[in-house]
Each structure stands twice: as structure tokens, then as C-alpha cells.
Amino acid sequence: MAKILVTGGLGFIGSHTVIELQKAGHEAVIVDNLDNSSLDVLDGITAISAIKPSFEKLDLRLKSAVENLLQRHSDIDGIIHFAAYKAVGESVEKPLAYYENNIGSLVNLLQAAEQNQIKNFIFSSSCTVYGEAKELPISEDSPVVPAESPYGNTKQIGEEILVDTTKGGKLNAIALRYFNPIGAHESAIIGELPAGVPQNLVPYITQTAIGLRQQLSVYGDDYPTRDGTCIRDYIHVVDLAKAHVTAVERLVEQKNNQAFEVFNLGTGTGSTVLEVIKSFEKISGESLNYQIVARREGDVTAAYANTTKANNVLGWKAEKNLDEAMTDAWRWEQKIRN
Numbered sequence: 375m376a377k378i379l380v381t382g383g384l385g386f387i388g389s390h391t392v393i394e395l396q397k398a399g400h401e402a403v404i405v406d407n408l409d410n411s412s413l414d415v416l417d418g419i420t421a422i423s424a425i426k427p428s429f430e431k432l433d434l435r436l437k438s439a440v441e442n443l444l445q446r447h448s449d450i451d452g453i454i455h456f457a458a459y460k461a462v463g464e465s466v467e468k469p470l471a472y473y474e475n476n477i478g479s480l481v482n483l484l485q486a487a488e489q490n491q492i493k494n495f496i497f498s499s500s501c502t503v504y505g506e507a508k509e510l511p512i513s514e515d516s517p518v519v520p521a522e523s524p525y526g527n528t529k530q531i532g533e534e535i536l537v538d539t540t541k542g543g544k545l546n547a548i549a550l551r552y553f554n555p556i557g558a559h560e561s562a563i564i565g566e567l568p569a570g571v572p573q574n575l576v577p578y579i580t581q582t583a584i585g586l587r588q589q590l591s592v593y594g595d596d597y598p599t600r601d602g603t604c605i606r607d608y609i610h611v612v613d614l615a616k617a618h619v620t621a622v623e624r625l626v627e628q629k630n631n632q633a634f635e636v637f638n639l640g641t642g643t644g645s646t647v648l649e650v651i652k653s654f655e656k657i658s659g660e661s662l663n664y665q666i667v668a669r670r671e672g673d674v675t676a677a678y679a680n681t682t683k684a685n686n687v688l689g690w691k692a693e694k695n696l697d698e699a700m701t702d703a704w705r706w707e708q709k710i711r712n
């Protein structure tokens with residue numbers, strides 16, 4: 375059994391990861407400043423697992439608070455660092471807030487980890503680092519290209535900080551590059567809670583179907599794909615959560631091959647926007663109100679993962695398909711609106 379600090383543990387991916395850590399017999403300690411989450415999620419986690427994780431409301435931008443936290447928890451075996459801002463568009467409006475939170479918090483944590491001899495670190499990265507990849511599916515060898523947004527840049531810089539920090543022999547780190555996380559816990563007790571108007575496709579679909587939004591805009595049908603709409607690799611959040619347990623165990627058990635490793639987390643299957651809509655209509659029996667509009671700036675044509683390294687080296691594979699993820703996303707949307 376390991377004791378794992380989960381930053382941003384009340385957020386979308388963090389909360390599902392806490393459940394999977396607990397299921398695997400580990401102890402999760404959550405820190406979150408509730409900037410994009412609420413204490414209800416803590417109750418949700420406790421309801422699902424019957425274990426109330428320890429929780430501390432803390433802002434990771436505050437260096438002394440982070441130092442104090444890790445001094446008090448110097449017995450932790452590893453850190454899974456989710457806490458960050460994640461809205462691509464907002465990052466263009468407020469770049470400094472993104473650098474301050476996503477980079478500042480990371481540096482604070484790494485310094486405090488070093489001071490307390492905490493050696494194992496998992497970082498939330500993103501497929502956005504690959505941009506418009508030349509080869510599909512995208513493997514970890516695909517080059518990292520200049521970021522389209524300050525948000526994307528914080529993920530690239532975050533990885534570079536880990537490359538440098540792990541050279542000293544005091545830290546082992548894994549960066550997990552997520553493709554498109556969707557869905558919710560099958561209990562519908564926890565799930566994704568986008569603030570304001572959703573920017574991401576799946577919450578926009580479910581909010582349209584439930585009546586919160588009038589119509590989904592499909593951003594472009596003139597891409598060079600099988601139906602003209604963009605292709606993405608949509609991965610169920612519970613599959614993603616399980617990968618974090620596998621990754622942190624890999625470090626705690628010292629099974630890593632290098633001090634810094636990178637894995638793609640996706641299903642390996644690409645779906646077009648229209649295929650996602652069809653999947654939703656099939657699983658819900660609802661007909662979705664949508665129209666094709668102009669392309670959205672910054673969207674790449676296609677991105678889906680080559681999962682060979684995650685399958686063979688990490689020993690993890692996504693188990694749930696698009697229909698299952700859409701079923702859980704829809705169940706969650708219905709639950710929170712009733």
C-alpha cells in the first residue's frame with residue numbers, strides 16, 4: 375500500500391483517480407483549492423469508495439503552504455499532480471495566470487518534494503504537445519511542436535522542467551499525455567463539471583440534449599477526414615484514472631526504465647465529431663440539435679494515440695469504448711440536472 379498525494383484531487387480526472395487509488399488499496403491525500411471543484415466531490419468519493427480521503431484546501435501557488443504540507447506528509451510515496459488551469463481559450467486571454475498557476479505550482483511542489491526526499495512524480499500532460507502530427511496514430515516519438523496556446527505551452531514547459539529535474543537522480547517522473555478525456559463514474563456520483571459554457575464537445579452535447587444549450591455547433595465539415603469533421607481519441611475518464619494508478623505503482627516499485635518517461639493515454643481509436651454525435655444519439659435515444667458552422671481556430675484535423683508503449687511498457691490498456699463513455703456522460707448529465 376502506498377500513500378499518494380493527489381493535487382487537484384477534487385477535479386474531474388483527479389476525483390476518479392482517487393477512487394481507483396483507493397480501490398487498489400492505496401491511501402490518497404487530496405489537496406485542492408476548490409477553484410474549479412467543490413467539496414461535494416469529496417462526499418461523492420466517500421459515497422463511492424466508503425473511504426473518506428484526507429483533504430486539505432490549499433493553493434499550490436503559495437510556496438510556504440506547499441513546503442509546510444510536504445513537511446507534514448514527508449512519508450508520502452508519490453505525488454500525482456493534476457492541479458492546473460485547463461481552458462485553452464482563457465489561457466490566450468490570461469497567459470500570466472496560466473504560467474503562474476501551471477508552472478508556479480509545479481515548481482513549488484518539486485522544490486518541496488526535493489526538500490522532503492519525495493522521489494516519485496506523475497504529471498498531467500496533454501496530446502496538445504504534438505499539434506498537427508505528421509504521422510497517425512501519434513506515438514511518443516512524434517515531435518513536440520511549438521504550442522498553439524499558453525495553456526499548451528505550460529504542458530510543454532512542465533515536461534521540460536521534469537526532464538531537467540530528473541537528471542539530478544533525486545526524482546523519477548512520468549508525464550502522461552492524455553488524449554480527450556470524457557465520461558463520468560458509472561455510479562453517476564462524480565463526473566465533469568464545466569464552469570460556464572462548455573468548450574469541449576461531449577459536455578456541450580449532453581448539455582444541449584438536456585436543454586441547457588440550444589444547439590451544438592460542429593466546427594467545420596471540410597477537413598480531409600472520412601466525413602469532413604475532426605478526429606479525436608476520446609478516452610473514458612475511469613480508464614485514464616486507472617493508468618495513473620499503474621504509473622505511480624511503476625515508480626513506487628522502481629520499475630521505471632528511465633528517470634523521466636512519457637506515455638500516451640488514449641484508446642488508439644479516432645472518432646469524428648459526427649461519429650460522437652451518432653454514438654450519443656444511439657445510446658440516449660435522443661436526436662441532437664446541431665448545425666455545421668465554420669472551423670474553430672487552432673483545431674487540428676486529427677489526433678489519436680498509438681498506445682503500443684502504454685500497452686507494452688506501462689502495462690495499461692483502455693477498456694471502455696466510445697458508446698460506454700457516452701452512456702456514462704449522459705447518465706451523469708441527467709443526474710446533475712434533476
Ligand code: NAD
Binds near residue numbers: 381382386405406433
Ligand atoms: P479540473 O479543473 O477538473 O481539475 C483540476 C483541479 O485542480 C480543480 O479541482 C482545481 O480546483 C484544482 N486546482 C487548480 N489550481 C490549483 C491550485 N493552484 N492549487 C490547488 N488546486 C488547484 O481539470 P481536469 O480535467 O481534472 O484536469 C486535470 C489535469 O489534467 C490538468 O492538469 C489538465 O491540464 C490536464 N489535462 C486535462 C485534459 C482534459 O481534457 N480534461 C486533457 C489533458 C490534460
Ligand code: WQD
Binds near residue numbers: 555593604670
Ligand atoms: C473535440 C472536437 C472540435 C466543441 C481540448 C484541448 C486539449 C485537451 C482536450 C487539455 C474538435 C469539436 C468541440 C463544440 C465541436 N485539454 N467541437 N463543437 O479541442 O480536441 O482538445 O481538450 O489538455 O488541450 O485543446 O477537444 O472537446 O474541445 O473538441 O465541433 O462545441 O469537437 O472542433 O474537433 P480538443 P474539444
